[in-house]
Amino acid sequence: MKSIKMFRKLRYKLTVLCALITMGIMILFSVLYLTISEHTLRENYQLSFQHDFDSICSSLEQQKTISYDYLLHLEQNNGYQIFLWDNGQPLAFNLLKNHLPYEEYAEAAKESYFSRQTASEKRGGIFDFYVSESGETGCIGLRQIFPGQSLPKMAYERNDQSKGLLLIVFAPDTSLLTQLHRQRLLFLILCLLTELILILFAFLFTKKLLRPIADNQKKQLLFVANASHELRTPLAVILSSLDVKPPHYEETIRQEAQRMSHLVEDMLFLTGLETGKRPASLKPLAPDTFLLTFYEQTESLVRESGHSYHLLLPEESVPDFSCDKEKMTQLLLNLLQNAITYTPKGGRITLALCLKKREICFQVIDNGIGIDPEKRKEIFERFYKEDSSRHEKGHYGLGLCIAKEIVLSHKGRILVTETPGGGSTFSCCFPVTTF
Ligand code: ADP
Numbered sequence: 001m002k003s004i005k006m007f008r009k010l011r012y013k014l015t016v017l018c019a020l021i022t023m024g025i026m027i028l029f030s031v032l033y034l035t036i037s038e039h040t041l042r043e044n045y046q047l048s049f050q051h052d053f054d055s056i057c058s059s060l061e062q063q064k065t066i067s068y069d070y071l072l073h074l075e076q077n078n079g080y081q082i083f084l085w086d087n088g089q090p091l092a093f094n095l096l097k098n099h100l101p102y103e104e105y106a107e108a109a110k111e112s113y114f115s116r117q118t119a120s121e122k123r124g125g126i127f128d129f130y131v132s133e134s135g136e137t138g139c140i141g142l143r144q145i146f147p148g149q150s151l152p153k154m155a156y157e158r159n160d161q162s163k164g165l166l167l168i169v170f171a172p173d174t175s176l177l178t179q180l181h182r183q184r185l186l187f188l189i190l191c192l193l194t195e196l197i198l199i200l201f202a203f204l205f206t207k208k209l210l211r212p213i214a215d216n217q218k219k220q221l222l223f224v225a226n227a228s229h230e231l232r233t234p235l236a237v238i239l240s241s242l243d244v245k246p247p248h249y250e251e252t253i254r255q256e257a258q259r260m261s262h263l264v265e266d267m268l269f270l271t272g273l274e275t276g277k278r279p280a281s282l283k284p285l286a287p288d289t290f291l292l293t294f295y296e297q298t299e300s301l302v303r304e305s306g307h308s309y310h311l312l313l314p315e316e317s318v319p320d321f322s323c324d325k326e327k328m329t330q331l332l333l334n335l336l337q338n339a340i341t342y343t344p345k346g347g348r349i350t351l352a353l354c355l356k357k358r359e360i361c362f363q364v365i366d367n368g369i370g371i372d373p374e375k376r377k378e379i380f381e382r383f384y385k386e387d388s389s390r391h392e393k394g395h396y397g398l399g400l401c402i403a404k405e406i407v408l409s410h411k412g413r414i415l416v417t418e419t420p421g422g423g424s425t426f427s428c429c430f431p432v433t434t435f
Contacts, residue, residue: 306345343368367423
């Protein structure tokens with residue numbers, strides 16, 4: 001329960017961390033993109049205004065009479081505010097009459113134009129940004145024009161504001177601001193949506209990511225629970241023997257202590273296999289000689305148990321392969337002990353060596369009770385026992401798990417099949433080229 005809570009907490013923490021990191025990156029890139037894009041939009045806006053302003057000026061220079069319609073059209077279509085003085089007298093002042101605050105502003109702009117600009121500056125016109133008192137912003141263009149005059153240069157130099165036309169155009173950037181606000185809003189919505197999707201994805205992904213760790217922890221807890229359970233029985237027998245002291249109770253205690261010692265040894269062996277990546281002492285081994293020796297060493301054990309014992313070696317020569325000899329012996333011994341246990345007396349047990357494509361396979365074949373095909377995967381689990389009441393002869397359900405770990409540590413594979421005619425065949429195959 002505690003570990004479930006811990007994993008849930010870890011999952012939430014990881015999700016929040018992922019969300020924060022991605023949000024930070026997204027905000028950074030969005031701000032960067034928006035800054036660049038807004039800068040470009042403003043630049044384009046100013047360029048387009050400059051272009052418009054130049055064409056208004058050249059149109060006024062060429063026209064003999066000033067067309068109000070033309071100016072009104074410009075104000076209506078572009079949202080400009082146009083102010084015009086002819087020989088110092090106001091001629092056209094905000095024809096649409098909808099932006100009165102600009103009138104005062106235009107007067108002030110006119111004053112500063114004549115007080116500061118040199119003749120050459122005036123000829124080219126002035127472009128600037130403005131912020132009105134009411135907080136409106138935009139572009140402003142100012143220029144003195146001398147329609148039809150042959151010597152406008154002189155007129156400029158005289159700095160005579162009572163000659164020619166003075167044109168001031170305000171271009172409030174309301175449409176640009178609306179565009180910018182829209183763009184920012186769109187980015188905000190996109191960022192939020194993407195973030196939501198990322199949070200959902202991170203939440204699901206972390207579950208997948210943490211599953212192997214959670215499974216492993218579950219396995220560890222189960223291992224400890226099973227180990228404690230297995231140790232409880234011999235300990236209970238020892239304690240009750242000490243209390244009651246029945247005849248030969250020392251012998252009972254010795255046997256139970258021995259069982260506990262075997263179990264602890266098995267568990268330590270298993271832990272050692274699981275923590276160490278590869279066996280320490282890999283040496284070349286001739287598989288046929290090894291199997292023959294193993295057969296001879298175990299012959300009396302099998303025959304005493306009332307089974308017939310056979311050895312099958314291939315006729316062709318078998319290549320050496322590198323392995324930890326002690327662990328190989330342990331592997332075959334575990335399989336052999338199972339074959340003895342699960343084959344009724346009088347049964348047949350065979351050790352075989354065969355060569356498959358680039359693989360050497362050791363086989364322990366029996367014609368015993370066999371294994372249900374559905375259980376063939378489960379039997380390699382720790383503490384798996386078909387019959388959970390079975391405790392005799394140190395049958396704790398660790399034998400096959402140890403065998404599997406030994407095989408895996410040699411980069412091999414272990415599989416169980418049905419012996420033709422009944423029984424089980426355990427095959428441990430090792431790649432020849434790996435070592
Ligand atoms: P145990 O020490 O209890 O035999 P193992 O891990 O060696 O544990 O085996 C797990 C289970 O696999 C056994 O309880 C048994 O049901 C089954 N098993 C293993 N070897 C054989 C076999 N040769 N024939 C039939 N069943 C077997």
